[in-house]
Amino acid sequence: MAIRHNYWIVLVTFLAALMLTVMPLPDWIVAWRPTWVAMVVIYWSLALPQRVGIGTAWVLGILLDVLQGSLLGQHAIGLAIVAYVTLKLHLQIRQHPLYQQSLFVGLLVAIYLCLVVWVNGIIGRSPHSWSFLTPVMTSMLLWPWLFVILRDIRRRARIA
């Protein structure tokens, strides 16, 4: 079967992730917002390691920085590292069942959040509690769901 060039769909998913990240949420749930961009970056670097990689992740991170008003480069370096680790291990991770992938995603998201918070700490916006890690939980819980959705999108669009 001929591979069609439907890569714009990847862009759409990135856009959706960015939108979800800045979408206003009620106060009690804000701390639980999953790290959508990191999760989508992980998915596409697992599925299309030859197309989506550190560069894409970095650009997305810069956009996220501008969107969220953080230091330029803060999310960029976090996402680049997430993409790097995923690319290194993608052959292994792909074989794992979904719940094991969830653990891997949780670990990566935790590293990513720690990097962001670490930079914040250096410039004096240190966190007040460990609650900055709560997105790890939601990201892990939502990973199987996101994985299935993105896989279906990918199959329907025949992106390989």
Add this chain to the structure above:
Amino acid sequence: MTVDRKMDYLETVRGHLSSVVYPIQYLVNLPVKVGDWMSESLDTRENLLKENEKLKAQNLLLKTHTQKYQSLALENQRLRGLIESPIRQRERVLVADLMAVDQENSTNKFILNKGSEEGVYIGQPIVDSSGIMGQVVHVGPSSSTGMMVTDNEHAIPVEVVRSGVRAIATGEGISREMRLDYVPPESDVKEGDLLVSSGLGGHFTEGYPVGKVSEVELHPGDNFMTIKIQPVANLAKAREVLLVWPGTSDINIETDPGTVATR
């Protein structure tokens, strides 16, 4: 990252990039906008009439206040002329909408739908109907980021209305409060005192309310008092804010109809 933190070069880059992400912000804001529009256009006639009446009454009240204000302003100018101190200038203001877009460390920053195309600049004071809300920290072509007075990177020179004591109010970050720094124990600051901007530092115009003192404590052994302040601006609920151009004297009417007034 270091460059962004320490220098200004990247501010222009950020400005250009913010026009790239503006569509995203616009899209996220859209449902809220549509919701507002729906609830406005589906409102009953009675409700609208009632609201209209209320606004009319309020307008009348405000008008009488302005009459008084004008005569007072003239008197103030005359008196200032007598003692040869500089006359306070008028300022230009522009109404901006808050966009429903979340920011990192969420509650202390917000996005406005006006940018450098309207002349917004970094460090510009933002006020709402009851007091100073914060200032502009990043500017893009058609949007800008504001920082609230309660952000832990924000500080504003203030003055106690009752006693004239001057101090600096710093944001507390997470608790939506501010504190007064370096106030010696013998200063005259009490609970319930109103703080207004003092205009020192040249950033903010003087005389806008900033906050109310909610707690004064003196721990024995401390060099300074511990003073907590509750901001008077409606930080949590504000949807529309005013951008102020201090000291622009003779501009009275702006091109954007209906949204601009002078003070």
